[in-house]
Amino acid sequence: MATDIKDTVHAVEATTVMNLLGARPQLLALGEPTHGEDPLLDLRNELFQQLVEQEGYRTIAIESDCMMGLVVDDYVTSGADTGTLDEVMKHGFSHGWGGASAANRELVRWARAFNDGRPSSDHVRFAGFDGPLEITHAASPRQALTALHSYLSAGVADADLLPCTAEALDHLLGADDPWTNPAAMMDPAQSVGQSTEAKQLRLLADDLVALLDTQTPYLITATSRNAFDRARLYGRTATGLLRYHHWMADASPSRMTRLLGQRDHMMAHNLLALAERGPTLVHAHNSHLQRDKSTMRMWNHPLLEWWSAGALVSARLGEEYAFVATALGTIRHQGVDTPQPDTLEGLLYALPEDRYVIDAEQLATTLGNTPLAPRVSPWFGYAPLDPAHLTGIDGLVFLKDVKVRSLP
Known part of the structure; x- marks a missing residue:
């Protein structure tokens, strides 16, 4: 079987990926099957640099807090002093992926160097596209709500159009600790999300976003397009957090x-x-970018199913969205050893190359009705690729062995 699929294998290069897609999508999503492994992020960085230099991509978006990502974007795009690289890595990434990741640090350093001396219209931009959410808790809506209110207070000509004062908003928000209480993740009774104040905040957030929308022509001119887009981000984040x-x-x-x-x-x-x-190049877990329904088992819950961000975006953008999944062979330092030969990863592992891009459609055709066993991971942090999802993938990157990066 390994001989049969050799024709589907290509070098890991941006031009190869583009040739598989046929046209340049607005959102090129590169998934990963696990988090926190720098070899996967090194590969992402390499592809992004090629996409920037050869294909005109100018934004990278990663699975990190969208509000924190503004810190990184300011650093890579601003010629002014916006803090040190160490500070940006500490405050610009969620999930602990800043200071702990040499590859993320290299991405930020490269983007800043690329932008140096270039006009702002040609800058590489950075974005987090996750909400301000962690596994243990969700953030208070304070930052997003107050930032949106401040923007509108300064930008809207008629102050009477604002649905509330900053003081009223602060009073309803109260202290941040009840919002971020980690006990609320396991016990709904510990959440303040359906309190009287929270319900009022949802209405006010909706009114603030509506005001932003109705004043769009004036605000873009009176402030700037970038400032307006950030205000839209504040609005999406505030309403999304309150709903969460x-x-x-x-x-x-x-x-x-x-x-x-x-x-x-x-x-x-x-x-x-x-x-x-x-x-834009988008990088996140495969489960957030795939077109098929995502599934997960958590605690004592039955199997949970929901539509991923990729599925939602693909339904809206059509061919302007492309999904390239990543699969891998081993992560030996996490107990993930050589895949069984009757799995998809096992077939790919038998090929001689260390890494390659695969034409997913051609691979699915070549495999035909060949039965493939689902790979079972001994480590919860790694999700093997479901062979049934192959037809919903535009391309597949395979990395044979994920190894711990050697110290310089």
Whole structure:
């Protein structure tokens, strides 16, 4: 079988990926089957640099807090002093992926160097497209709501159009600790998401976003397009967080499904906004970018199913969205050893190359009705590629062995 699939294999290069797609999509999504492995991020960095230099891509969006990502974007695009690289890595990434990742650090350093001396219209941009969400908790909506209110207060000519004062907003928000209480993830009764104040905040957030929309022509001229786009981000984040907190307080059996769906809903709307900016490379877990339904088992819940950000965006953008998944052979330092030969990863592992890009459509045709066993991971942090998803993938990157990066 390994001999049969050799014709589907190509070098890992941006031009190869583009040839598989036929046309340049606005959103090129590169998935990964696990997080926190720098060899996967090194590959991402290499492809992004080629996409920038050869294909005109100018934005990279990663699975990180969209509000924190503004810190990185300011650093790579501003000629002024916007803090040190160490500070940006500490404050510009969520999920602990800043200071701990040499590859993310190299991405930021490269983007800053690329932009040096270039006009702003030609700058490489950085974005996080996840919500301000962690596994243990969700952020308070304070930062996004107050930033949106401040923008409108300064930009709207008629102050009477604002639905509330900054003081009233601060009073309703209260302290941040109840919003970020980690106990609320396991116990809905610990959440403040359906309190009287939270319900009022949802209405006010909706009114603030509506005001932003109705004043669009004036605000873009009175401020700037970049400032207006950031205000839209504040609005999406505020309304999304308040909706997320609402469902954290829900005790029904569909609670976790709603939370997972809401997270990807926030991701999808951030990606759609980035698509308006221009060609963007998106990097996240395969499960957030695939066209098929995502699934997960959590705690004592039955199998959870929801539509990923990729599925939502693909439904809206059509051919302007492309998904290239990543599969891998081994992560030996995590107990993931050589895949069984009757799995998809096992077939690919038998090929001699260390890494390659695969024409997924051609591979599916070549395999035909060949039965493939699903790979089972001994480590919870790695999700093997479901062979049934192959027909929903535009391309496949395979990395034979993920190794711990050697110290310089």
